[in-house]
């Protein structure tokens with residue numbers, strides 16, 4: 499042992515050491531081979547020559563190793579003196595796990611290399627290989643997420659959740675918009691996912707590798723909007739920065755500019771925006787030079803632009819310029835059939851990394867259907883988050899848990915309806931039955947078997963009742 503690590507062997511394996519180790523490695527491995535300084539084969543054992551399909555080990559002796567094992571890296575080891583401790587080498591469509599070591603003479607000169615086939619198939623390495631693959635996939639996903647973040651987008655089309663006909667139509671139009679480089683106008687109430695869609699369209703478009711820049715027109719004071727959009731040259735006005743500041747148009751150059759709440763844009767800026775879109779160039783504040791820009795505009799608003807045109811607060815020419823492809827996004831109350839899938843997606847998102855388990859029962863979903871959701875999906879997310887925080891039932895939200903956190907204001911005004919005249923009992927019962935069936939179908943997203951189970955009736959009875967109702 500002392501000799502193994504003594505001065506003599508500091509440079510690496512010597513020939514006598516290799517010879518001493520050989521029997522052990524040879525027995526443990528699926529093949530062994532040695533080459534000289536000129537990378538000619540000086541020794542090969544029976545098992546390796548069999549693995550290579552040689553009838554007799556003697557056939558290989560004296561031949562350049564590359565001519566016998568095309569993918570070998572033994573020449574590299576001889577040349578660099580660096581061992582390759584673990585490598586996967588292909589031979590005849592077979593994957594071999596190999597290790598390669600240089601060896602030295604007493605003067606410390608490389609005189610050759612040895613290689614051992616540790617495994618002649620990857621089976622024993624399966625756990626390692628699958629772990630490697632998983633890590634590789636995680637890395638790819640993280641890289642993708644980082645790239646999206648760098649570009650300014652977080653969402654893709656799959657993030658717009660919904661399977662109702664209305665939601666599918668939104669996604670169909672968004673895909674159309676992604677494939678064509680035209681202005682898009684997203685119309686929808688607050689929280690319906692306008693920004694989600696804008697980012698998703700950009701991420702699926704030919705501009706995906708370029709920036710996505712959003713500006714919320716309503717959030718910027720009127721007197722700063724022009725600088726925000728078109729940038730400022732140094733000293734453009736008293737108090738202006740001495741350095742030039744780029745506007746959103748320049749920042750989005752080559753990519754997408756998302757104009758949120760475009761209906762809140764003051765008229766003078768509307769005229770400038772129209773010119774920028776028509777000419778494809780902008781004039782930074784304080785400059786007398788125009789700068790060419792290439793942006794795709796996606797505008798969004800929760801306001802009724804047509805009514806604004808009628809009362810003179812929105813320019814019709816700008817409206818037509820922005821509204822080449824219109825995507826109306828329905829409010830949540832008009833697509834209650836999506837509540838179930840939305841809850842699943844949002845609960846998963848809320849619970850990620852929190853250690854919480856978030857599920858909702860069918861009755862919980864039905865309870866959500868009783869509310870009219872003025873804040874749409876954003877409000878739904880908040881309600882679910884609140885319900886989960888307050889839930890004592892291991893994270894399964896039922897109707898009680900939902901009603902505890904559902905705002906009363908805006909609930910469907912059951913109690914405020916004018917009192918109805920008293921009607922025959924049969925009629926009242928029939929209405930109650932129809933209502934219960936409707937709720938069950940809503941809660942089970944139209945699954946009649948599960949709806950029947952919820953109602954405590956057989957499937958055939960449910961079909962009978964449905965037939966009578968239709």
Ligand SMILES: Nc1ncnc2c1ncn2[C@@H]1O[C@H](COP(=O)(O)OP(=O)(O)OP(=O)(O)O)[C@@H](O)[C@H]1O
Nearest residue numbers: 657658659687688689690691692693694800875876
């Ligand atoms: N269809 C949807 N699927 C999944 N999440 C959604 C959907 N719509 C909205 N959300 C979620 O609701 C929140 C609000 O969405 P977003 O900001 O896109 O709405 P918005 O219409 O742009 O609202 P505002 O007009 O108030 O800016 C986000 O957390 C988003 O993830």
